Amino acid sequence: MNRTLWLLCAGVLVLSGCxxxxxxxxxxxxxxxxxxxxxxxxxxxxxxxxxxxxNPSSYRVLGxxxxxxxxxxxxxxxxxxxxxxxxxxxHRTSNGEIYDVYKFTAAHKxxxxxxxxxxxRDDNGQSVIVRVNDxxxxxxxxxxxxxxxxxxxxxxxxxGTARVTVEVVQPPAADSxxxxxxxxxxxxxxxxxxxxxxxxxLAPMTxxxxxxxxxxxxxxxxxxxxxxxxxxxxxxVLQRLxxxxxxxxxxxxxxxx
Numbered sequence: 001m002n003r004t005l006w007l008l009c010a011g012v013l014v015l016s017g018c019x020x021x022x023x024x025x026x027x028x029x030x031x032x033x034x035x036x037x038x039x040x041x042x043x044x045x046x047x048x049x050x051x052x053x054x055n056p057s058s059y060r061v062l063g064x065x066x067x068x069x070x071x072x073x074x075x076x077x078x079x080x081x082x083x084x085x086x087x088x089x090x091h092r093t094s095n096g097e098i099y100d101v102y103k104f105t106a107a108h109k110x111x112x113x114x115x116x117x118x119x120x121r122d123d124n125g126q127s128v129i130v131r132v133n134d135x136x137x138x139x140x141x142x143x144x145x146x147x148x149x150x151x152x153x154x155x156x157x158x159x160g161t162a163r164v165t166v167e168v169v170q171p172p173a174a175d176s177x178x179x180x181x182x183x184x185x186x187x188x189x190x191x192x193x194x195x196x197x198x199x200x201x202l203a204p205m206t207x208x209x210x211x212x213x214x215x216x217x218x219x220x221x222x223x224x225x226x227x228x229x230x231x232x233x234x235x236x237v238l239q240r241l242x243x244x245x246x247x248x249x250x251x252x253x254x255x256x257x
Contacts, residue, residue: 034102037152039247042104042129045116045171051095054113054135061138072115075168079143081119082161083151084136093134101148107134108144108166116169119144121154121162125184125220128153129169129250179226180237181250188213191221198225201244207237224252 058067069075084107088099095113099105106117111132120127130150137145144166151157154164182198185191191211198209202225212222228234234251241249 033152037102037149040102040104040149042153042248042250043116043131044251045129045169047171048114051113051133054093054095054133059135061135064138066109069110069112072111072168073170075111075115075117076166077143078122078165079163080141080161081144081146081154081156081164081166082137082139082142083146083148083157085148095133097133099134099147103147104128104130104150104153105134105147106130106132106144106150107136108132109135109138111168116171117144118167118169119146119150119154120165120167121156122165123163124155125186126154127184127250178228178234179224179252180228180234180241181222181224181252182241182246184220184222186218186220188221191223194223198223198244202237202240205237205240207233226252 055068058065060066085101088101091099093099093105094107106119108115108117111117113133113135115132116129117132118127118129128146128150130146132144134145137143142161144164146154146156148157154162156162183191183194185194188211195209195211202209207225207228209223209225212224213219214221225237228237238249
């Protein structure tokens with residue numbers, strides 16, 4: 001939950017004047033917990049123009065130069081995720097938006113602002129989608145700084161950091177076809193039981209429920225519904241999942257599979 005101060009102003013990183021005096025609190029601290037945090041919806045990736053602020057071709061922090069990527073396409077990295085809290089709540093992020101600890105956002109050193117990424121814990125497969133609208137973290141070994149809400153969703157709000165994989169999620173094209181990913185499980189038998197439960201619970205709908213497994217030493221078995229067209233059909237599937245008390249399904253565009 002440590003964080004280096006920065007401010008991207010008119011496309012140029014200005015360290016002079018970025019002192020603790022612009023913050024209400026000298027030290028970061030944990031926000032007040034909310035009972036609805038686990039039920040808050042994650043951001044849905046959408047096409048957005050680059051922010052006018054926060055996207056210089058390069059900038060320097062603490063004597064090190066960083067180059068903002070021209071494109072986020074295909075970006076993937078592994079490293080340590082941290083999070084930042086109430087010291088920064090209500091203050092402007094690098095692209096000029098207001099940081100809200102209860103929204104699913106993040107800071108990254110080089111991704112274009114805004115970008116959408118999926119952050120997955122390497123130890124247990126828990127994941128969250130966040131909208132990157134800030135710069136940082138400027139600590140060796142740390143690759144992304146999460147909002148408090150995102151940290152809670154991943155279960156790292158108390159331990160502070162975790163090793164994760166960060167993957168860019170491309171927004172779907174207009175009128176695209178989507179899959180609804182319900183879960184990613186390490187136990188194939190649990191995945192098969194979930195598949196059967198979904199097939200029964202979604203009836204008389206006819207959308208296929210499939211299991212996609214990774215070919216690795218510790219595979220994850222992803223249980224997905226689809227393809228499901230956008231619009232009323234997608235709304236019907238999400239409503240049925242809510243009735244089945246399945247929260248936070250992940251929407252995947254056809255070109256993300």
